[in-house]
Amino acid sequence: MNLILILTVIFSQAFSAHHEHGGETKAASPLPGSSIFQLKSEWTNQKGGKIKLTDLQGSPHLVVMLYTRCETACPLIVADLKKVAEDAGAAPGKIEVSIFSLDSFRESAESLSAFAAKRKLPPFWGLFTSDANSVAELAASLGVRYKRLPNGDFIHSNVIYFLNKNGEIVTQKEGIGSPRVEFIKNIKKNI
Amino acid sequence: MKLIALIFFLTYTSIVLGKEVEVPKTIYVPVFKDPGDVDIEIGPILIDETPVTNKEFLKFVKKNPQFARSKILRLYADNNYLSHWISDTLLKKNEQELPVTYVSWFIARKYCAAQGKRLPTIAEWEVASDAQNPTFNDKILNWYAKPGSDLRKVGAEPGNKFGVKDAHGLIWEWVDNFSETIMSGDSRGGSSTDSLFCGGASLKAKDPRLYATFMRFAFRSSLNAKYSLPNLGFRCVKDKGVVK
Numbered sequence: 001m002n003l004i005l006i007l008t009v010i011f012s013q014a015f016s017a018h019h020e021h022g023g024e025t026k027a028a029s030p031l032p033g034s035s036i037f038q039l040k041s042e043w044t045n046q047k048g049g050k051i052k053l054t055d056l057q058g059s060p061h062l063v064v065m066l067y068t069r070c071e072t073a074c075p076l077i078v079a080d081l082k083k084v085a086e087d088a089g090a091a092p093g094k095i096e097v098s099i100f101s102l103d104s105f106r107e108s109a110e111s112l113s114a115f116a117a118k119r120k121l122p123p124f125w126g127l128f129t130s131d132a133n134s135v136a137e138l139a140a141s142l143g144v145r146y147k148r149l150p151n152g153d154f155i156h157s158n159v160i161y162f163l164n165k166n167g168e169i170v171t172q173k174e175g176i177g178s179p180r181v182e183f184i185k186n187i188k189k190n191i
Numbered sequence: 192m193k194l195i196a197l198i199f200f201l202t203y204t205s206i207v208l209g210k211e212v213e214v215p216k217t218i219y220v221p222v223f224k225d226p227g228d229v230d231i232e233i234g235p236i237l238i239d240e241t242p243v244t245n246k247e248f249l250k251f252v253k254k255n256p257q258f259a260r261s262k263i264l265r266l267y268a269d270n271n272y273l274s275h276w277i278s279d280t281l282l283k284k285n286e287q288e289l290p291v292t293y294v295s296w297f298i299a300r301k302y303c304a305a306q307g308k309r310l311p312t313i314a315e316w317e318v319a320s321d322a323q324n325p326t327f328n329d330k331i332l333n334w335y336a337k338p339g340s341d342l343r344k345v346g347a348e349p350g351n352k353f354g355v356k357d358a359h360g361l362i363w364e365w366v367d368n369f370s371e372t373i374m375s376g377d378s379r380g381g382s383s384t385d386s387l388f389c390g391g392a393s394l395k396a397k398d399p400r401l402y403a404t405f406m407r408f409a410f411r412s413s414l415n416a417k418y419s420l421p422n423l424g425f426r427c428v429k430d431k432g433v434v435k
Contacts, residue, residue: 033265140296140370140416141266147371149227155373 037167041134046112067103068115212354239426241345242290268295303427310367320358
């Protein structure tokens with residue numbers, strides 16, 4: 001009798017999960033619950049195109065958050081990211097590279113595109129900007145800590161994240177100029 | 192008759208909707224400044240008189256079943272989320288009026304947004320809680336010294352100069368921009384306790400008032416948006432005069 005009851009509960013839960021279509025849950029989606037790609041936010045890229053984080057699923061990603069007006073740490077983190085991308089074998093469809101701006105106040109498709117040109121970023125890299133709420137949620141999901149100063153600059157953690165094709169954080173490289181070897185090894189193990 | 196109706200209405204709304212108190216426009220002077228930091232003007236805001244209770248949070252979960260304990264995405268909360276409840280929608284009777292705890296930053300934000308409100312900023316919370324008032328020193332430090340003390344009903348003690356209750360001595364509270372608190376150069380380096388103790392050693396706080404504030408900042412710097420902790424709850428605010 002107890003067994004039947006338990007089974008009924010299990011089945012009814014499985015059943016109701018399939019019928020769930022609340023705004024935040026995607027029961028039908030194959031994405032794991034901890035996937036960054038579960039975030040619903042919409043972003044504008046350097047070409048003015050709109051994407052949703054969900055659209056990024058399917059390829060592993062190298063991800064950083066920075067702001068393009070930054071003149072001290074960001075050129076260094078971009079240089080670091082270029083080396084990591086090269087060593088990891090980043091290429092369209094294989095490992096994508098995405099830069100998300102922390103600066104929802106001043107970033108635009110134009111400033112992103114100017115940054116990509118100035119830093120000579122490979123054309124397949126994606127640069128994205130969105131509103132303050134979307135930035136806060138993505139940063140919180142990744143674990144990026146940041147603070148906007150009154151002059152419009154940001155203090156922020158410098159971390160390169162590697163997400164698998166389902167949007168789960170597999171490994172991360174903390175700090176500018178820290179050794180790449182272990183990070184690259186972890187990436188290659190998880191492609 | 193009209194008066195009775197009015198009194199009834201006021202009592203009813205304060206019970207059902209939760210009472211808010213006003214914090215006027217105030218200049219907040221940060222105790223710990225990063226280079227480039229300046230004083231911040233906050234308010235006027237309306238802030239919840241008391242932290243959000245289990246009962247209030249249950250109402251929200253019933254309306255938004257995707258935030259129930261068994262349905263919540265791991266992205267939004269760790270597996271301690273609402274773990275003190277009997278089930279997805281069942282509370283122990285004596286927990287109804289206790290502040291809700293075991294809630295993550297993500298869901299605290301969503302709760303406030305659902306009420307047309309938001310989480311307070313660090314500056315707003317520090318001002319509204321009157322945390323720099325020296326008369327609270329002993330209370331704050333005594334409480335910080337006893338981690339995991341039992342929770343009690345919200346609103347049991349008199350409010351501070353704004354009428355804000357339970358700001359000290361009951362729970363820690365989420366603030367919207369907790370991640371701004373970066374105690375060490377790279378907050379991701381080492382565990383949260385490492386950075387807490389490194390910070391503690393380097394600060395050499397002799398002023399107990401500074402020490403209490405430091406404890407709050409160290410605590411915030413150790414948080415992650417998914418954390419759902421036994422003594423961490425929240426309350427909401429809205430800008431005064433803004434109707435959403």
